[in-house]
Amino acid sequence: MVRETVLTPDRLVAPMFVVPGGGVRHGVPSMPGVERLSPDEAVKDARMLAGLGVPAVILFGIPALKDAEGSSAWDPAGPVPSAIAAIRAAVPGMQIWADVCLCEYTDHGHCGLLDGKGEVLNDATLPLLARAAVACARAGADAVAPSDMMDGRVGFLRAALDREALADTLIVSYAVKYASAFYGPFRDAAGSAPGSGDRRGYQMDPANAREALREAALDEAEGADILMVKPALAYLDVVRRVREGTRLPVAAYNVSGEYAMVKAAAERGWIDGERVMLETLTSIRRAGADLIVTYHAAEAARLLA
Numbered sequence: 023m024v025r026e027t028v029l030t031p032d033r034l035v036a037p038m039f040v041v042p043g044g045g046v047r048h049g050v051p052s053m054p055g056v057e058r059l060s061p062d063e064a065v066k067d068a069r070m071l072a073g074l075g076v077p078a079v080i081l082f083g084i085p086a087l088k089d090a091e092g093s094s095a096w097d098p099a100g101p102v103p104s105a106i107a108a109i110r111a112a113v114p115g116m117q118i119w120a121d122v123c124l125c126e127y128t129d130h131g132h133c134g135l136l137d138g139k140g141e142v143l144n145d146a147t148l149p150l151l152a153r154a155a156v157a158c159a160r161a162g163a164d165a166v167a168p169s170d171m172m173d174g175r176v177g178f179l180r181a182a183l184d185r186e187a188l189a190d191t192l193i194v195s196y197a198v199k200y201a202s203a204f205y206g207p208f209r210d211a212a213g214s215a216p217g218s219g220d221r222r223g224y225q226m227d228p229a230n231a232r233e234a235l236r237e238a239a240l241d242e243a244e245g246a247d248i249l250m251v252k253p254a255l256a257y258l259d260v261v262r263r264v265r266e267g268t269r270l271p272v273a274a275y276n277v278s279g280e281y282a283m284v285k286a287a288a289e290r291g292w293i294d295g296e297r298v299m300l301e302t303l304t305s306i307r308r309a310g311a312d313l314i315v316t317y318h319a320a321e322a323a324r325l326l327a
C-alpha cells in the first residue's frame with residue numbers, strides 16, 4: 023500500500039535481433055536467453071510477449087550484406103521491414119519500434135558514413151538514416167528509434183517522415199547515449215563493433231551529465247516523442263535529471279552488458295539472478311524511467327504475472 027514504485031510488464035519493451043531467412047533461431051553466446059530470429063520466429067516471440075502483457079518490441083536488423091553506406095538499412099525486403107509487417111499482421115496490438123542506425127549495416131561498423139580518413143560525416147549520414155526510417159515506417163512501425171547519435175537527426179527524420187505522409191510515426195530518440203563499454207555483447211549479437219576507432223566522436227562522455235540535458239532538450243525541440251537514456255544502471259542519476267527536465271515520456275535502456283553481468287553471475291551461483299533482475303528493473307523505474315527497454319522483458323513479465 024505504501025510502496026512508491028510498482029514494476030509492471032506494461033512498462034517494458036523487448037529488444038529483438040532479426041536476421042534474414044525462415045525458421046532461424048541462433049543463440050547469442052554472451053547473452054544467454056537471447057536469440058537472433060528470422061521474421062517468422064520473431065512473430066512467435068512477439069505473440070508470446072503480448073501474452074505476457076509486454077506491449078512493445080524494438081527491432082534490430084542483421085542484414086545478409088554489409089557495405090560502406092549501410093544500404094541494406096533501407097531495403098524494404100530486409101529483415102526488419104519484413105519482421106515489422108509480419109508482426110503487425112499476426113499480433114495486432116503489439117507496438118513495434120524500429121531501431122534506426124547504420125552500424126549493423128556498414129562494413130566498417132560505424133553508425134554513419136566515413137570520410138577517407140575514418141571520420142564520421144554527420145550531415146551526409148542524415149539522408150541515409152531518413153531512408154532507413156521511412157522504409158521501417160512504411161512497413162508499419164509505430165515508432166522509429168534513431169540510435170546513431172548524429173546531430174540534428176531527429177528533426178531531419180521528422181521532416182522526412184512528414185513529407186512521406188508518415189506523420190503518425192513516432193520518434194523515440196536515443197537522446198542521451200553514452201560511449202559505453204556496456205554495449206559489448208550487443209556488438210557480438212549484431213556484428214556491429216567498429217572495425218577501427220571507437221564511437222567517442224558521436225556518443226557521449228560518461229563523465230558528463232549537464233550535456234545529457236542539452237542533448238535531451240535538442241531532441242525534444244526537434245520533435246522527439248520519447249527520450250531515451252542509455253545505458254541505464256551506471257546512469258540512474260541522468261535518468262532522474264532527464265525525467266525532471268522534460269514532460270515527454272522517458273525510457274531507459276537496460277543494455278546488453280548489464281544483462282550479461284546478471285546472467286553470468288547467476289550462472290555461477292554468485293547472485294540470485296531473478297531477484298537481482300527485479301531489483302534492477304525496479305531501481306530504473308524508481309530513478310524516473312517511464313519505460314524500460316530490457317532483454318529481461320519476457321522473464322520479468324513471467325515472474326510478475
Ligand code: PBG
Nearest residue numbers: 123125169204205208277278279
Ligand atoms: C546501435 C545500437 C547499439 C545498441 C543499441 N543500438 C550499439 C552501439 O551503439 O554500439 C546497444 C544496445 C545494447 O548494448 O544492448 N547504434
